[in-house]
Amino acid sequence: MANVETRDKRDKRLRITDDEVIEAPINPKYIRRLFQYAKPYKSKIVLSVIVMLLASVANLASPLIMQMALDDCIVPQNFTMLPWLALAITVSSTLAALCVRWKIKLMDITGRKMLATLREDLFNHIQELGFDFFDSRSAGKIMVRVINDVNSLLDLFTNGVVNALTNVVTVFIIAGLMLYLHVGLALVSFAVLPLLAALIFILKPHITRTWRKVRAKISSMNGYLHECLSGVRVTQAYVREEENCETFRQTNRDIVSSWMHAIRINNAFWPGLELVSCIGNILIYFFGVQWMHATGDAAISVGVLTGMIWYLGRFWQPLNQLSNLFTQLLVAMASLERIYDIMDTPVSIKSKEGAPKLPPIKGTVDFENVVFGYDTNQTVLDGVSFHVDPGQTIALVGPTGAGKSTVVNLITRFYDVRSGAVKIDGHDIRDVDLRSLREQMGIMMQDTFIFSGTIMDNIRYGRLDATDEECIAAAREVNAHDFIMRMEKGYETEVNERGSRLSVGQKQLIAFARALLADPAILILDEATAAIDTHTEILIQKALEKVLEGRTSFVIAHRLSTIRQADCIMVVADGGILEAGTHDELMAKKGHYYHLTQAQYAFLEAL
Numbered sequence: 001m002a003n004v005e006t007r008d009k010r011d012k013r014l015r016i017t018d019d020e021v022i023e024a025p026i027n028p029k030y031i032r033r034l035f036q037y038a039k040p041y042k043s044k045i046v047l048s049v050i051v052m053l054l055a056s057v058a059n060l061a062s063p064l065i066m067q068m069a070l071d072d073c074i075v076p077q078n079f080t081m082l083p084w085l086a087l088a089i090t091v092s093s094t095l096a097a098l099c100v101r102w103k104i105k106l107m108d109i110t111g112r113k114m115l116a117t118l119r120e121d122l123f124n125h126i127q128e129l130g131f132d133f134f135d136s137r138s139a140g141k142i143m144v145r146v147i148n149d150v151n152s153l154l155d156l157f158t159n160g161v162v163n164a165l166t167n168v169v170t171v172f173i174i175a176g177l178m179l180y181l182h183v184g185l186a187l188v189s190f191a192v193l194p195l196l197a198a199l200i201f202i203l204k205p206h207i208t209r210t211w212r213k214v215r216a217k218i219s220s221m222n223g224y225l226h227e228c229l230s231g232v233r234v235t236q237a238y239v240r241e242e243e244n245c246e247t248f249r250q251t252n253r254d255i256v257s258s259w260m261h262a263i264r265i266n267n268a269f270w271p272g273l274e275l276v277s278c279i280g281n282i283l284i285y286f287f288g289v290q291w292m293h294a295t296g297d298a299a300i301s302v303g304v305l306t307g308m309i310w311y312l313g314r315f316w317q318p319l320n321q322l323s324n325l326f327t328q329l330l331v332a333m334a335s336l337e338r339i340y341d342i343m344d345t346p347v348s349i350k351s352k353e354g355a356p357k358l359p360p361i362k363g364t365v366d367f368e369n370v371v372f373g374y375d376t377n378q379t380v381l382d383g384v385s386f387h388v389d390p391g392q393t394i395a396l397v398g399p400t401g402a403g404k405s406t407v408v409n410l411i412t413r414f415y416d417v418r419s420g421a422v423k424i425d426g427h428d429i430r431d432v433d434l435r436s437l438r439e440q441m442g443i444m445m446q447d448t449f450i451f452s453g454t455i456m457d458n459i460r461y462g463r464l465d466a467t468d469e470e471c472i473a474a475a476r477e478v479n480a481h482d483f484i485m486r487m488e489k490g491y492e493t494e495v496n497e498r499g500s501r502l503s504v505g506q507k508q509l510i511a512f513a514r515a516l517l518a519d520p521a522i523l524i525l526d527e528a529t530a531a532i533d534t535h536t537e538i539l540i541q542k543a544l545e546k547v548l549e550g551r552t553s554f555v556i557a558h559r560l561s562t563i564r565q566a567d568c569i570m571v572v573a574d575g576g577i578l579e580a581g582t583h584d585e586l587m588a589k590k591g592h593y594y595h596l597t598q599a600q601y602a603f604l605e606a607l
Contacts (some may be wrong), residue, residue, distance in 0.1 A: 063307045361425060373418060442519070520551070
């Protein structure tokens, strides 16, 4: 029963966990930073404001023209000016429509360009962040920042600022026109403004929050769906289909429940707005009809009454849109906090200001009393020192988690040492240009990644100027050519993301060809042959004898048989290098390496 309860709690947490803030307080600093992206488009934004003001004036002229038509033409039966007034309404309405269309086109293009620049800046910054950033964040959460959070700012970019300015002006224009038509009726109309303000500025943000919660729940469901689909093989292997279906069903029910709640609140707003508008119209009709029968200065005409009703109807729209801007800003703040959380993350691994480029690497590598840990509470390497001559092949062996991959990660400067120094050809790698360092290295990671595209594209990934012949030659050297040619389009065969069409061994062979094609001065193979069958592994070893000649290389392998010919084998454990030497030297010592080898041989014989 306890296990069931624990599982249920975990599944419930899976359904509802979402670190997306619905709203955040308005932060002027974020607003200023955001609108830095508007600076290149100041002229277009000013033009949009002018166009929208022109559209507003043209649109608001129609009720005034109608009032003139009623009072000066229709009521006194004098139709001389009526055609001209009809033409004026047509022109004003057409001008308003054209201006709105122009503004929409202008600001949509401008807003999307600003958004594209923001997204590029965010992506470029993410590309520069060190591995320590990605170690603590999932790829899914980072993607939400780049896609969803940036997209949520679109309406603010395209409509928010321009509409806010024009709506403020429009409110004052309408108020002025209403006071111009009749001060008394205008004041009567303004009596319902407190009700309207309460409806808009209290209920409308609540509506926005409910819909944001709906979208957050949908986002959580999408994340869970992605997780389930990615791990469907594990799900079926552990017969978790029923539990997953139940979790998904509950998630789906949460969405339906929150959706219905949002619908109920949303449906309360528009009838409320209609009710306030109706109250305003009733007041105008009530007092207006009485004043129509009055005499002297208090009397009003049919045209004035009609114009007041029309202007009152148009008075709600800009106020409503201003309330939308307020909720837009609250929503944008939540997105901006998440965006700038990444943008403000310092790049932990970067070149020093004015750092010189690393000269062509000869291949000398030195670790000088290196201390390193992935966090302050952990030390993986403690005072490690060793020297590697150019052209040597160094094999790193040891138990899982001992620090073998850490050694090569420090050589490529994916992380910086806590103390000590890593030097290549006598240059501290922290003092040289980072790009010039990594351009001269070839790396085949333990976690093989194949990109969507053709097999040729994947091999050429590390050296874009390589010819097809050079790519094919690299594939031949690692014995990938034969299986590639058996595919329907050979090297032009499209492979899916992460190479789902390929076996694990095939993906590693392609990644191996990619690393060799780069022709690096230092070659790093991290478990490069872990999933390759023994026959292919032997062929690769023969090819590597020529490829590794004159090139410094670091090889991490659990299969000790693959590193017998290494110039130096280092046993990494307990935060340091326990032993170092050739295979024969270490076997003669009968120390850690000897026992590792014997244990592996015993295991293979037991199979």
